[in-house]
Amino acid sequence: MYDFSFHRPADLASAEGYLKAAEAKLLAGGQTLIPTMKQRLAAPKHLVDLSNVAGLTGIERKGRNLVIGAMTRHAEVAGSGVVNKAIPALGLLAEGIGDPAVRNRGTIGGSLANNDPSADYPAACLALDATIITNKREIGADEFFTGLFETALGADEIVTRVSFPVPIKAAYLKFPNPASRYALVGVFVAKDTDGVRVAVTGAGESGVFRVPAMERALSKKFSAKAVEGIKIDPSTLISDIHGSAAYRAHLVGVLARRAVETIAKTK
């Protein structure tokens, strides 16, 4: 690691102040940033720790929405009665992230800001049409994820909360990397009054993506059969040592069908 100054502000205004310094970076759970710094792939001059900033934690139901503070740990989301009542699929998703050490440190805000192409939360945000709230504005999920490890966030923007509209039903199926548990392929299906949204993580060369063909078919007839014949174009998918693009395209179909079956089975 290279040298850096460490700051632990107690409020958002002070955090914004420190973030204005050249080469400053926010620190949340450190599960991605610290290993990256250790490998000298990142060398921020200033580290702005968010763990003491007031107002960045908490899980609450606000009317039709489930609102989660950016500094909420994966384990808290997984174990939350409010989450598991409103969107059980989101609780299950958080329970499947990494291992206990990662779940007890990693945060939803850090995961979304990092936007790893194999991360789980981006699929939930896109399928549930979530809104990512920052210290400056509100960003819809369709605008937020802009590419591999890229988001619409500005250099001086801090994710403060994420607001998820509560769907009628939803399910998330993941084929995890056996070591890291990151998604080789993960498919999130959300069924709501205005239709169905399907989002895929782990597979896209440009990161998380939606499958409009499946959304149209499922909005017409919500059954596993409806998505059977829909093929994913492997030319836009990742090929690596963990699996080929053709294999990932196949997995998207299998997991989408299983997610629909899971939803059809839930009361």
Ligand SMILES: Cc1cc2nc3c(=O)[nH]c(=O)nc-3n(C[C@H](O)[C@H](O)[C@H](O)COP(=O)(O)OP(=O)(O)OC[C@H]3O[C@@H](n4cnc5c(N)ncnc54)[C@H](O)[C@@H]3O)c2cc1C
């Ligand atoms: C062994 C291992 C296994 C893992 N397995 C999985 C998995 O199965 N599924 C999965 O989804 N993830 C997995 N992860 C990643 C994990 O979820 C991390 O928690 C997540 O990627 C980063 O969150 P963090 O809170 O640790 O953020 P940090 O590492 O602290 O920060 C990540 C990045 O986001 C920025 N940032 C942090 N908070 C904010 C904010 N509020 N506003 C703006 N920018 C911010 C930071 O500056 C940094 O650039 C794994 C990680 C490890 C080490």
